[in-house]
Amino acid sequence: MSPTRDVLDVDRVRELFDLRGSFVAQAGGGYEDDPYPIWRSLRERAPVHEGTVHELTGVDEPLLFHGLPEPDRPHFSAFAHAACDRAYRDGEVFASSPEAVDLDGAPAVTNSMLSMGGERHRRYRALVQPSFVPAKARWWIRNWIERTVHLLIDAFADQGRAELNVDFCAAIPVLTITGAFGIPLERALDVRAAARRPQDVLRILGPIVAERRERPRDDLISVLVEAEVKDADGTPHRLTDTEIHSFALLLLAAGSGTTWKQMGITLAALLQRPHVLAAVREDRALLRPAIEESTRWQPTDPMFSRWVTRDTDFFGVRLPKGAVLHISIGAANRDPARWENPDEYDVHRPPKASLAFGGGPHICLGMHVARAEMLTGIGALLDRLPNLRLDPDAEPPRFIGFYERGATAIPVVFG
Known part of the structure; x- marks a missing residue:
C-alpha cells in the first residue's frame, strides 16, 4: 500500500469531490443536460441578454455562484466572445467585486486580491506572480506534483482497472x-x-504561517x-496574517x-476518442494542445461575473450602474466568429487563446500550475498504464453540472 493511500480515505475523497454532492449542488451539480445548444442559440440571437445564464438556459431553481444570487441587482449575461473578452479587459467599468476589499476584515476568498481592482490589485498580484510563472512550473512539479501523481498511480497500477476521475x-x-x-x-x-x-x-x-515567519522553507507560505x-x-x-x-x-x-474537474474532462475526451488518445500517446507534443x-x-x-460601475451601453444593451454582468465563458469559447467548427474537440486546432482561464488583469494566477498538474498527471498515466482504455463493461463518463461542470466517473482498464 502506498503512503498516500495509507492516509487518503478514498471514500471521503469521493464524498468531497462528488459533482452531485453538497459541495457543488448549489452551483447546479445535478444538471445533466447539454447546455451548449441553448447557449449557441442565445449567442446567435444577441451577444448580450438580460437575465442570468441559468435562467436563460431554462434552469428554474436558484443557483449560487460567482455573482449570484444578488437578488436586488439587475442581471445580464454575455454570450459572444467579443463581449466577454471586452468585459474582462475593462476593469474600470466591469469590476471584479461589488465593494472594496477590507484587508482588516475577516479572512475570506472574497476579501483577497480576487476582488481587488486597479493599482491595488497589480501591487498584490506582483507579490506572488513570480511563483506562478511558466518557468516556475518545474518547482511545483519537483516539490509536489510528480510525487503525488506517482504515489496515486502506485495504488492501482497492478490492478488492471481504476476509476480515474475522483x-x-x-x-x-x-x-x-x-x-x-x-x-x-x-x-x-x-x-x-x-x-x-x-x-x-x-x-x-x-500555526504554519507563524512557524514560517520564524523558519522559512522552500514552500509557498514562506x-x-x-x-x-x-x-x-x-x-x-x-x-x-x-x-x-x-x-x-x-x-x-x-x-x-477546478483543476481536478478539467483534468477529468480532458481524460474523458481523450478516452472517448481512442484514435486521438493513441496519437497523443505516440506524440507527447500533442498532450499540451x-x-x-x-x-x-x-x-x-x-x-464568472463582473459588477457594472457606471451606466454603459454594451453591445446593444443598456447596462445600469450596479448591475451584474455574467460572462458566459462556455458560450464565448465556442463562438464561430473566432473558431472554425467550435463544437468539435480537435487537438490539431491552430492555437488561439480562449477565455477558459479568464482574461484581462484578473486572468487566472494559477493557470500554469494547473497545466503542469494536468500534463504531469495524464502523461504519467500514459507512461505507466499500457493500453489504457475505457472499461467496456462500465457506464461511460458523461459531462454534467451547470456552473461547475465535470465528468462523471471515468472507469478504465489497462494492461
Missing part, C-alpha cells in the same frame, strides 16, 4: 496546494472539508511571509476545486 484527478490538486502550504498529507482532506468554513481552515494554517507590498504612498510592509490567510483561502478554493483544447471546448467553470 480517485486520481481529484486528489492531485488538493494534495499539491496543501503540500505547497506545508500542510501534512493526513490533513489535506480536512482542509477540503472545511473549505466553506474559513476559521476551520485557519486553525490548520495559522514566499508569502517574506514578500513585501508597497502601499499607495510607496511605503513597504510585509503581508499581515490576515492578508496571507485570505490569499491562502483563495488558492485553496481555486486550486483544489489536447489540454488547451479541453479548456476551450468544455471549461469546468463556464461562467
Whole structure:
C-alpha cells in the first residue's frame, strides 16, 4: 500500500469531490443536460441578454455562484466572445467585486486580491506572480506534483482497472496546494472539508504561517511571509496574517476545486476518442494542445461575473450602474466568429487563446500550475498504464453540472 493511500480515505475523497454532492449542488451539480445548444442559440440571437445564464438556459431553481444570487441587482449575461473578452479587459467599468476589499476584515476568498481592482490589485498580484510563472512550473512539479501523481498511480497500477476521475484527478490538486502550504498529507482532506468554513481552515494554517515567519522553507507560505507590498504612498510592509490567510483561502478554493474537474474532462475526451488518445500517446507534443483544447471546448467553470460601475451601453444593451454582468465563458469559447467548427474537440486546432482561464488583469494566477498538474498527471498515466482504455463493461463518463461542470466517473482498464 502506498503512503498516500495509507492516509487518503478514498471514500471521503469521493464524498468531497462528488459533482452531485453538497459541495457543488448549489452551483447546479445535478444538471445533466447539454447546455451548449441553448447557449449557441442565445449567442446567435444577441451577444448580450438580460437575465442570468441559468435562467436563460431554462434552469428554474436558484443557483449560487460567482455573482449570484444578488437578488436586488439587475442581471445580464454575455454570450459572444467579443463581449466577454471586452468585459474582462475593462476593469474600470466591469469590476471584479461589488465593494472594496477590507484587508482588516475577516479572512475570506472574497476579501483577497480576487476582488481587488486597479493599482491595488497589480501591487498584490506582483507579490506572488513570480511563483506562478511558466518557468516556475518545474518547482511545483519537483516539490509536489510528480510525487503525488506517482504515489496515486502506485495504488492501482497492478490492478488492471481504476476509476480515474475522483480517485486520481481529484486528489492531485488538493494534495499539491496543501503540500505547497506545508500542510501534512493526513490533513489535506480536512482542509477540503472545511473549505466553506474559513476559521476551520485557519486553525490548520495559522500555526504554519507563524512557524514560517520564524523558519522559512522552500514552500509557498514562506514566499508569502517574506514578500513585501508597497502601499499607495510607496511605503513597504510585509503581508499581515490576515492578508496571507485570505490569499491562502483563495488558492485553496481555486486550486483544489477546478483543476481536478478539467483534468477529468480532458481524460474523458481523450478516452472517448481512442484514435486521438493513441496519437497523443505516440506524440507527447500533442498532450499540451489536447489540454488547451479541453479548456476551450468544455471549461469546468463556464461562467464568472463582473459588477457594472457606471451606466454603459454594451453591445446593444443598456447596462445600469450596479448591475451584474455574467460572462458566459462556455458560450464565448465556442463562438464561430473566432473558431472554425467550435463544437468539435480537435487537438490539431491552430492555437488561439480562449477565455477558459479568464482574461484581462484578473486572468487566472494559477493557470500554469494547473497545466503542469494536468500534463504531469495524464502523461504519467500514459507512461505507466499500457493500453489504457475505457472499461467496456462500465457506464461511460458523461459531462454534467451547470456552473461547475465535470465528468462523471471515468472507469478504465489497462494492461
